[in-house]
Amino acid sequence: MRHYLPMNIRAHAIAIAVFVIVSLSLLMLYSEIYPKHAFDTSSVFFRQLVWAVLGWIVFIIFSRIPFRGLLAVIYPFYVVIIVLLSFVLVAGAARLGAQRWIKIWWFNFQPSEFAKIAIILVLSHYYSRKAVNQIRLNIGSLSFLRGIVYPFLIILVPFGLIVKQPDLGTALLLMFIFLGMAYYSGVKMRYILLILVVGSALSPFLWHCLRDYQKDRILVFLNPNSDPLGAGYTIIQSKIAIGSGRIFGKGWLSGTQGQLNFLPESHTDFIFGIFSEETGFLGSLFLLGLYGVLIFESFRIAQKANDNFGKLFAFGIGLMLAIQVYINISMTLGISPVVGVPLPLMSYGGSNMLVNFLCLGIVQNINARG
Amino acid sequence: MQNTRLFMRIGNVRILAGILFIILIGRLFYFQIIQGNFYYYVSNKNCIRLLPHEGVRGKILDRHNELIVDNRISYAISVLPQEFRQNAGTLSKLAVLLSTPTSKITKAIKKDFISSFVPIVVAKDVDKKTAFLIEENKFELPGVIVQIIPKRYYPYHDAASHLLGYVAKIDTWRITKLKDYGYKMRDIVGFGGLEEYLEHDLRAIGGGTQIQVDHRGRVQKVLGFREPLEGRDVSVTLDIKIQRIIEDAFAGRKGAAVIMEVDTGKIIALVSSPGFYPGAFTDSDQAEYVSGILRSPDSPLMNRALSGLYPVGSVFKAIVAIAALEKRKITPDKRYFCPGKLLVGAKEFKCWSTHGSQNLVEALTHSCNVYFYHLALLLGPDSLTEYALKFGLSKPTGIDLLHEVSGYIPSVVSRRMKLRKWYDGDTANFGIGQGDVLVTPLQAARLMGIIASGGKYIKPFVVRKIADQEIIPPEAAMLTLDPATLKTVIEGLKNVVNAETGTANIGWGDLRVAGKTGTAQVHTKLSHGWFAGFLPYDKPRFAFCFFLENTGPSINCVILAHQVFNKMKEENLL
Numbered sequence A: 001m002r003h004y005l006p007m008n009i010r011a012h013a014i015a016i017a018v019f020v021i022v023s024l025s026l027l028m029l030y031s032e033i034y035p036k037h038a039f040d041t042s043s044v045f046f047r048q049l050v051w052a053v054l055g056w057i058v059f060i061i062f063s064r065i066p067f068r069g070l071l072a073v074i075y076p077f078y079v080v081i082i083v084l085l086s087f088v089l090v091a092g093a094a095r096l097g098a099q100r101w102i103k104i105w106w107f108n109f110q111p112s113e114f115a116k117i118a119i120i121l122v123l124s125h126y127y128s129r130k131a132v133n134q135i136r137l138n139i140g141s142l143s144f145l146r147g148i149v150y151p152f153l154i155i156l157v158p159f160g161l162i163v164k165q166p167d168l169g170t171a172l173l174l175m176f177i178f179l180g181m182a183y184y185s186g187v188k189m190r191y192i193l194l195i196l197v198v199g200s201a202l203s204p205f206l207w208h209c210l211r212d213y214q215k216d217r218i219l220v221f222l223n224p225n226s227d228p229l230g231a232g233y234t235i236i237q238s239k240i241a242i243g244s245g246r247i248f249g250k251g252w253l254s255g256t257q258g259q260l261n262f263l264p265e266s267h268t269d270f271i272f273g274i275f276s277e278e279t280g281f282l283g284s285l286f287l288l289g290l291y292g293v294l295i296f297e298s299f300r301i302a303q304k305a306n307d308n309f310g311k312l313f314a315f316g317i318g319l320m321l322a323i324q325v326y327i328n329i330s331m332t333l334g335i336s337p338v339v340g341v342p343l344p345l346m347s348y349g350g351s352n353m354l355v356n357f358l359c360l361g362i363v364q365n366i367n368a369r370g
Numbered sequence B: 001m002q003n004t005r006l007f008m009r010i011g012n013v014r015i016l017a018g019i020l021f022i023i024l025i026g027r028l029f030y031f032q033i034i035q036g037n038f039y040y041y042v043s044n045k046n047c048i049r050l051l052p053h054e055g056v057r058g059k060i061l062d063r064h065n066e067l068i069v070d071n072r073i074s075y076a077i078s079v080l081p082q083e084f085r086q087n088a089g090t091l092s093k094l095a096v097l098l099s100t101p102t103s104k105i106t107k108a109i110k111k112d113f114i115s116s117f118v119p120i121v122v123a124k125d126v127d128k129k130t131a132f133l134i135e136e137n138k139f140e141l142p143g144v145i146v147q148i149i150p151k152r153y154y155p156y157h158d159a160a161s162h163l164l165g166y167v168a169k170i171d172t173w174r175i176t177k178l179k180d181y182g183y184k185m186r187d188i189v190g191f192g193g194l195e196e197y198l199e200h201d202l203r204a205i206g207g208g209t210q211i212q213v214d215h216r217g218r219v220q221k222v223l224g225f226r227e228p229l230e231g232r233d234v235s236v237t238l239d240i241k242i243q244r245i246i247e248d249a250f251a252g253r254k255g256a257a258v259i260m261e262v263d264t265g266k267i268i269a270l271v272s273s274p275g276f277y278p279g280a281f282t283d284s285d286q287a288e289y290v291s292g293i294l295r296s297p298d299s300p301l302m303n304r305a306l307s308g309l310y311p312v313g314s315v316f317k318a319i320v321a322i323a324a325l326e327k328r329k330i331t332p333d334k335r336y337f338c339p340g341k342l343l344v345g346a347k348e349f350k351c352w353s354t355h356g357s358q359n360l361v362e363a364l365t366h367s368c369n370v371y372f373y374h375l376a377l378l379l380g381p382d383s384l385t386e387y388a389l390k391f392g393l394s395k396p397t398g399i400d401l402l403h404e405v406s407g408y409i410p411s412v413v414s415r416r417m418k419l420r421k422w423y424d425g426d427t428a429n430f431g432i433g434q435g436d437v438l439v440t441p442l443q444a445a446r447l448m449g450i451i452a453s454g455g456k457y458i459k460p461f462v463v464r465k466i467a468d469q470e471i472i473p474p475e476a477a478m479l480t481l482d483p484a485t486l487k488t489v490i491e492g493l494k495n496v497v498n499a500e501t502g503t504a505n506i507g508w509g510d511l512r513v514a515g516k517t518g519t520a521q522v523h524t525k526l527s528h529g530w531f532a533g534f535l536p537y538d539k540p541r542f543a544f545c546f547f548l549e550n551t552g553p554s555i556n557c558v559i560l561a562h563q564v565f566n567k568m569k570e571e572n573l574l
Helices: A013-032 A044-064 A067-091 A111-136 A144-164 A168-184 A189-209 A212-222 A232-244 A271-304 A308-332 A350-369 B002-006 B010-034 B036-047 B081-086 B088-098 B102-112 B128-136 B172-181 B193-197 B240-250 B278-282 B284-295 B313-326 B360-366 B369-379 B381-390 B412-417 B424-431 B441-452 B483-498 B555-570
Strands: A093-095 A098-104 A107-109 B048-053 B067-079 B120-126 B144-153 B166-169 B188-191 B207-213 B219-226 B234-236 B255-261 B267-273 B336-338 B341-344 B347-350 B356-358 B463-466 B514-520 B528-535 B542-548
Touching (some): A013 A044, A013 A271, A013 A350, A044 A350, A067 A098, A067 A111, A067 A144, A067 A308, A067 A350, A107 A350, A111 A144, A111 A168, A111 A308, A144 A168, A144 A189, A168 A189, A232 A308, A271 B010, A308 A350, A308 B010, B010 B036, B036 B048, B067 B088, B067 B128, B088 B102, B088 B120, B088 B128, B102 B120, B120 B128, B128 B144, B144 B278, B166 B278, B188 B193, B240 B255, B240 B267, B240 B555, B255 B555, B278 B284, B313 B369, B313 B381, B313 B441, B313 B483, B313 B528, B336 B369, B341 B424, B347 B369, B347 B424, B356 B360, B360 B369, B360 B483, B369 B381, B369 B424, B381 B412, B441 B483, B483 B514, B483 B528, B514 B555, B528 B555, B542 B555
Antiparallel strands (some): A093 A098, A098 A107, B067 B120, B067 B144, B166 B188, B207 B219, B234 B463, B255 B267, B336 B356, B341 B347, B514 B528, B528 B542
């Protein structure tokens, strides 16, 4: 398990995987807009290219500076994020029935993306200190109060603000990250199960809090053919795109589902659909393999790190990537409801791109420093 | 180290992540490898459309290459419901251009909706100006399509409708029969007449353009094109002018008429009345007219000239006369006395008048029943049957049209098969063409053709050319008949029309017609009238038969023929 990659490659495995994924993303965005104007400065291809370059700069910076230096800025950063999330609710730009963006210059800044990293940072900091204290006091493991309630109260404000936007996907993602990190930190399994049981028991009540479009998505997930030209259309077209790729794919620039606009959101949440259409089963396996490298490398780094904060952070990032990849791809395959979760480093979107580069830069840093 | 006790659970998370990856790979395997071909097909169906180009059905031309069935371009306006529905403004704009109420368009869409990608016709036979106007404004009318559809056009409206037949949407009976030849539901095929008989030649095979479209149905690129195959043109022996003269003369009365060339068997006119307008069957606006035709007690769709069976009456006397002369039972000079009736067995058989002493030519001229009772009794029923069959009765003439019937000639044998006896009275009735003697007007005309041509057993035909292929009928066989016999009978037929006392003499001038009248009694209804013959009698060119159903004595028919031939002469068509 420890030696699934040779040493010299392992040191750079994350960087290589990130580079290949981002390149594939650019190839796909080029293909998606290929019949139109690829090199128009307002095109998604061009913008993503700019974000990829910026992302690399961020990656390099954060993989060089000592990660423990971050500890000093965690809480100020956290406060800034809360302010931005509040601001977005008051003055943000509404799109597709949700307020998630702040328009800065030509860039639609999405604070909820940055909230992910803020929350992982805060939880890593909390659990790394609490856990060590517990051991020192020789109590064994964290109590329900210290393991679940306190950390939940810490993240409650940004979490609440994201639910309010509403951004169901990100909220769910944060909940899973929180539970995963608690689990990793040694919180008793029964506490975590309790939260999951309470959560599912509350779901009928939560159903009423959902917006109509969210209800539609869940109903359509249960039966995509119930509304083939409305909400179910995307899932059907996505399945057609993926299935029609067969083993070897239709070839780069030769996909029809994305280029002819049959598949909506094909450059953002459903980019896996057009990728799979053009590269087929083999290409999809290759991409999953690259995500596997990122995720399992993060877990390996968490395992071998000596620093508790670093351990928790690397684990949190691995978990975040795993959950995002799973939710995104399973939704394009019609095995989970359509929630707005992008495919990390593939989907078009500057905030998401930057956050992923930043997180993986820190993970790379943890790797290097142990 | 303390940390190792703390963060032990990463192995479980790895396993969980691994399971999730396996789920995704399994699902991908299912979609891309197991179901891959299906989804590949669906994705092509998504974006590949076929724009049909209708081929043009073959035209039909008469003997002078006059177009009698042509094709005209018709414009139809269709809408793509998916796109149309998204633009409320389009509906009102289209309604204004078509000058129809919006409700009519929405109703049509609702009625014919199949799928949001299938165009629906909302207006048919739109005039050229409107069609061009819509085409020019197509960017303001998303989802509106102008289709060009070739349509049957009949320059002479309802002329020769039975001979031509009509075209209509294929029915279930025909589709099961024609499926293997590439016919599809909603194809237009021929019904009746030449349209059905020559469907294989007239048929056009549609082509199309394969295009790639985007999600809104907009053309992205052309993938392929197949040229439609045009149908073959068909030329017929008909003279549309003569056909029209006869149809006009019928003036809606029930009946039939045939004119054919004596030497060749070419059908010059083939009339069945009442007729119908063939164009109505592809015009949904005329549904009422069509259902009226289908339900009419006069059965206007039946071609009476070759599908109608009628007792032939005195026309049959020509055959009886020939039989008697050929069998040497009498000489032309043989005289019988007509007291107005003849006792056969215990029953009295009447003549329609009291003619006194008659020879054969006079008996034919006056259509004397008594004379022919005597001939029939002399000949016996077997000889009568023999000669009727010899002149082509009781079997189809073999004309190149569908639904021809064979007719019926009684015989002693067939009577015995029904376990019934043949009486002398039956022989007498047979001799004047009454009773069971059933013929079609076409058979009657052909019978006269055989007499006029000196015994040429001609086969009538209608189609003379398909595309560039001339159709040459086989040389007709000759019946072995004594020329003297024919001379005598023709003399009789000539006198029918031209002698002072002839039954058809209504002042024919120099038309030089020869013929035989016939009035067939019909139980409880008015009798059928016949007039069959040929002209000119000295050098026969046309054989003819005029028949009027349930309109009383034959004189009506003679007047009809007179009217027709006069008009033909006026227009220099004789």
